Amino acid sequence: MKNITIIATGLQFPEGPAFTSDGTLWCVEQDGASLFWLKPDGTTGRIQVGIGSRPNGLYIDDLDRLWFCDSGQHAIRCINYADQEPETIVDHVGEEPLDWPNDLIFDPEGNLIFTCPGPSEEDEPGFVSVCSTVGEVKKISEKLFYPNGVAFLPNGRTLLVSETHRKRIWAGRWDAVGLNWINPTVWAETGPNGFGPDGLTLGPDNQIYVAIYGGSCIQVYKPTGVLSDTIKLPGENPTNCAFDPTGRLGLVVTEGEKGQLLSIQL
Template sequence: MRTIDVIATGLRFPEGPAFASDGTLWCVEQEGASLFWLKPDGTSGRLHLGIGSRPNGLYIDDRDRLWFCDSGFQAIRCINYPDQEPETIVDHIGDDPLDWPNDLTFDSEGNLLFTCPGSPDEDQPGFVGVCTAVGEVRKISETLFYPNGIAFLPNARTLLVAETHRKRIWAGRWDGTGLNWISPTVWAETGPTGFGPDGLTLGPDNLLYAAIYGGSCLQVYKPTGTLAGTIKLPGENPTNCAFDPTRQLGLVVTETQKGQLLCIRD
């Protein structure tokens, strides 16, 4: 039987859960200008990012570096923890500044891919960008309305992007050498529930988990884009989710209505 427990409260718009190699769970606090951490022994704390920061998506690489989108500074930033000094990695594409960077991931070639949806109050197309390991930055899509969560399917070659304002998820073949998102098409329609898909996470079961912001649920999809199930949540606004590699916490969800971290165990 599935159980849902609250493992942290009092968070100010949590997003982007991710696990470090020592089992520490991290997430951002968009409205708290901080990264929140929770260790396996139950201790917790915050790493403050400074006035003006508005962190969003978070990715922890195999060197335990914390990569995060910061819409306050219009930048992708990185912390080589425990040095704790954020470094700006990307803040422009050509002469254009980033536009509310939201979520990010890496491909198998070491390219950083990220979404820039623009302001959530505007219904204008945003863009998806890429930054190579040598610092080349370009846009790979400029047609989606509020591009948000970003993830790969199990083959590591099919790139998925959530289009929140149109309530759908797009899929296309990713060429990590030529830096092209090839023939993206609508992979799934998330339906009338909520505002639309937010964060996307590939599970160890090779299913895709989409947080439906405003919908009080996660939707679970097969690699074909077929809906496999729905996980109801106690809070209205899940933003993203991540699986604990140690399996102790199961599936962790960030939820902003109540400012909580949830864990779902079977």
């Protein structure tokens, strides 16, 4: 097992690690209706985001705005500053409410891409959607069974989406002008262990790091989709991962079984 340090405990099903420009590590607490933060000096705190909220994926943009999926409120929400109330940005695709939004990412042009898998216990296809820079919302896929984590390959033009219930990851060319996910095909099969791939992130080595929920590991893939490494974890349910841009914490993993934040020096 690699050098793994527990940097936070007692979290209520953490997900979506991300960093603001001051080096603060953030994550959501799905069962705590909150966003948790850990500053470089070791101080911690929480922002409560409302009764009935169930925050999931988290993305922090260049302006340090905190965007998060709220599966409890079936919406994409945003906090401009840490002391402001969350604002609902998207809650429908046409006339259809968002169905348990899970994870989100922005493309290089500023379009917001997010997954809506529906309830985890149902084995029905979910959908993947995009909200353009002018607020147009449309579906880009309706065929994946529990679409989950999202990431881009190093070229910034190939969109990856985890399909948890089928234990595989899809890749397709992303058309940022027409807002289309073109010719998605299976990029990787994650194997028999666990429930399947959850959150995933692009590493500084241009490899893709994938949290295998229920599999007690992070799987590492080359841009071609070939498995290059498996990082064993002390907890069974890693939900997502992200790299500290300063390098101080290395790879940070949110772990749901034990309610921990892990730091891995690779």
